Amino acid sequence: MKYNNGFKLAMLLVMAAFFVIPANIGLAQPEYAKWGQAAVNEVKSEYPDYELKDYSYDGKVVISDEREQFTFTMTLEKNGESQKVKAYVLTNPQTEEQIEVSLEEIE
Template sequence: MKLITRSNCTIQLFLVSLIVALMTMLPSTLFAKEPEYAKWSRLAFSEIKKKYPNASVIDYLHVERKKMISETVPDEVEETFKFWLNENGKQFAVYVRIRYVLATDKVLLIKLTETTR
C-alpha cells in the first residue's frame, strides 16, 4: 500500500500547476480557426496552377478583401492575392482577384494580372 505524503501532494500540485500555466502560455494561433479568405486562396492557387502549370510558387500573400460598391450586386466582395512565381528561371508576380457574392459565395470574376513587382 502506497502512502500519500505531504511532499508527494506538493509535487503533484506543482506539476499540475505547471502544466496549466504552460497551456495558457501556448500561442493562440495553435487554436485559431481558418481565416475567412482560406477558401478563396485555394481557388487562387488552382487558377495559378492552370495558367502557369510549369511554374513553382515561391510565396503568396492575401493582399486585401474589399467590399465593392455595386447597385446590381449589393453583397459583392473582392479578394486580392499576390503570388510570386518562378518559371524557367524567371521570377515574376501575379495578382489574382476573385469577385464573389458574400451571401452565396457565387464567383462573379477571376482575373490574373502579371507584374514584375
C-alpha cells in the same frame, strides 16, 4: 479487474474527447482562405510550368452587398526566372460563391 459496460463507455467517451476537442481547436481559417485556394488553383491552371514560390493576401474590397473582391499576390518561378501575378477573386458574400477569378501579371 473487470469493468462493466457503462464504465468502458464512459472511458471511451473521455478518450474520444481528448482526440476530438484539440483537433477542432485552431481549425478556424481566415475568411480569405477559401478564396486564396481558388486564386492558387487559377494561377496553377494558367501557369502550369511555373512553381508557386510565395503567396500573400493583399486584402478585401467590399463592392456591394453582393460583391466582394479578395486580392492576392503570387510569386512564380520557372527556370530561375521570377514572375509576379495578382489574382483577384470576385465573390458573392450573400451566397458565399465565387463569381470570377482574374489574373494580372505585375513587375
